[in-house]
Amino acid sequence: MSPLSPDQVASHLSALPAWQIEAGELVRTFQFENFLAALGFVNRVAVLAEQAGHHPDIDIRYNRVRLALVTHDAGGLTAKDFDLAAKAEKLL
Numbered sequence: 001m002s003p004l005s006p007d008q009v010a011s012h013l014s015a016l017p018a019w020q021i022e023a024g025e026l027v028r029t030f031q032f033e034n035f036l037a038a039l040g041f042v043n044r045v046a047v048l049a050e051q052a053g054h055h056p057d058i059d060i061r062y063n064r065v066r067l068a069l070v071t072h073d074a075g076g077l078t079a080k081d082f083d084l085a086a087k088a089e090k091l092l
Contacts, residue, residue: 003076012082
């Protein structure tokens, strides 16, 4: 899989307004009511990631969860990153 061009990234990003590009990664921080709700979200993301064979970097800080996506073996952002981000959005 090849990385997306800057124009393709911008197009995909327009469909995910809460997400941004940071240091070449597709990133969003989610905030929840408490730690248990944050962990529940992480567990649901884990199921999606396993199904997709594509795993985000996950940082949990009490009630905040930061997801960072990049397709390392492609050397950049691919459709897989945006697909998983869109699925994570639907979990809210």
